[in-house]
Structure formats: structure tokens, C-alpha cells
Amino acid sequence: MRKKLFAGNWKMNLGPTESRELIAALRADLDRDAATLSRDREVMVAPPFLSIPAAAQALAGSSILLGAQNAHFEEKGAFTGEVSAPMLRYFGVSHVIVGHSERRHIFKEEDELVGKRAAAVAGHRMTPVLCVGETGRERDRGHTTEVVLRQLQFGLAPIGPQDSPRIIVAYEPVWAIGTGRTATPEQAQQVHAAIREALGDRFGKETADAVRILYGGSVTADNIDSLMAKPDIDGALVGGASLRADAFARIVRARIG
Ligand code: PGA
Numbered sequence: 001m002r003k004k005l006f007a008g009n010w011k012m013n014l015g016p017t018e019s020r021e022l023i024a025a026l027r028a029d030l031d032r033d034a035a036t037l038s039r040d041r042e043v044m045v046a047p048p049f050l051s052i053p054a055a056a057q058a059l060a061g062s063s064i065l066l067g068a069q070n071a072h073f074e075e076k077g078a079f080t081g082e083v084s085a086p087m088l089r090y091f092g093v094s095h096v097i098v099g100h101s102e103r104r105h106i107f108k109e110e111d112e113l114v115g116k117r118a119a120a121v122a123g124h125r126m127t128p129v130l131c132v133g134e135t136g137r138e139r140d141r142g143h144t145t146e147v148v149l150r151q152l153q154f155g156l157a158p159i160g161p162q163d164s165p166r167i168i169v170a171y172e173p174v175w176a177i178g179t180g181r182t183a184t185p186e187q188a189q190q191v192h193a194a195i196r197e198a199l200g201d202r203f204g205k206e207t208a209d210a211v212r213i214l215y216g217g218s219v220t221a222d223n224i225d226s227l228m229a230k231p232d233i234d235g236a237l238v239g240g241a242s243l244r245a246d247a248f249a250r251i252v253r254a255r256i257g
Helices: 016-037 049-058 085-090 101-105 111-123 136-140 144-156 185-203 205-210 224-228 245-252
Strands: 004-009 041-046 065-068 095-098 127-132 168-171 212-216 235-238
Touching: 004 095, 004 212, 004 245, 016 041, 016 049, 016 245, 041 095, 049 065, 085 111, 095 111, 111 127, 111 144, 127 144, 136 144, 144 185, 168 185, 185 205, 185 212, 185 224, 224 235, 235 245
Parallel strands: 004 041, 004 235, 041 065, 065 095, 095 127, 127 168, 168 212, 212 235
Antiparallel strands: none
């Protein structure tokens, strides 16, 4: 059984004090059911880099996992503005988002760079959450699968078989991010199934069956249950709705199975 993962991507929101407050509120809600919830699901939050130390402290003793939003592929060096995988690991980060569409489109990160980042994260015994997704224009032209599978192929190219079961893929159609327009469960399932098939071609069926594929893009408490009803949707990467404890806790409590 693949445990669902509900991951909050806080983006460039919440400094250390606000991060502590949100984590405290989340814990007040979720910790009392931690034993039940942890049977079939995991929870992760990814604060901005500077809030990670405060978040790590606030999460002490909790089963909520700590994520980051990017990582450089080198351990150190002349890379102004970047943060390396060992720096994140030091604070207990276990998951790192790579190739988010905002990185790809606003900061022009290309497929190969994303792959190097993913490999560095995996190489430091953390889990890369590789984001893939087509723009609205690409979908309208019928290029969704081609774009997504190309991003997947490059993103995973440097990942060896020993690290492959640990990776997580997040399908995030760009047209659905922060727009209030969610992919329908059927649209998402179709792409998730194509991703799983491609994972099978690359790593074999056993690994493909173990890898979790999250959906992201305007996920809310109102649409989470119908998304989770699909066989290849293994959780969600949540932006806006993860900034409010009540909304995110409701998402975490999604109906499963
Ligand atoms: P959203 O963002 O939930 O605000 O659409 C999702 C994401 O970018 O990961």
C-alpha cells in the first residue's frame, strides 16, 4: 500500500514566527489523531528556507515531516543565492521539492538542472518531490503527456535505481496552480497513469507501484476527496490552502480508499 502524502508548499510565505504559529495550530488539530492518520497517510510542510530552523523546532516530537522548496546540486561553492542539500539535511529536512513550475517558468530552471537538483537531494538520503506539469497552452494543443513525460525523463535521468523507490512525483498542471481551476479527477488520473507507466518502463513495475504521485493545483478541502478516489493519485501538493491550519488539516483528513 502506498501511504498518501499531503504536502504543504508554503512558497514565499510565513517567516519564522508565523511558521511556528501555523505549525502549532496544525499540531493542535492533527497530533491527537496522529496514530490513526499515520496508518495510511503522511503530512509534510515546506516552509521558506529561512523559516526552516524555526519550523524544525516547532515540529519536534511530531510526525509531520519537514520539507524544503529547492536545493542546489553541489554541496558548496560559488552559487550565490542557493542552498545545498546537506544544509537542509542538517535541520532535519526529509523532502525537497524540485522543478516546481514557479522555478521553471519564473526562474527559467530547465529540465536538466531540475534533474541535477533531484539527484543531489536523493544522493543526500532525502526524498526529491519532482514537479511536472503542462501549461494551459500545451494542454490546448494536445501536448500534455509529451511535456509531462519529457520533464519526468529529464528529472529522473541522473537518479540511480538504488534511489528510485524513494522519489515522489507531483503532477501540477500550470494552469491549475493558484488559479482556482483544478484538473478534474479524471484529467489528473489520466496523467498520473501515464507517469506510472513511464516509471515502470524506466525502473520496473515494482518501483513504479511504490512511487507516490501527488496531484497539485488549487487543491482545497472541497475537491480533495474526489481526487483521492482515483487509483493513481497518492496525495496532494497544496499551495494556498496549506497556509491555513483548518483548511490544510481538513485536506489531510481526506477520505481515502
Ligand atoms: P495552489 O499551489 O494549491 O495554490 O494552486 C499548488 C502548488 O503550486 O504547489
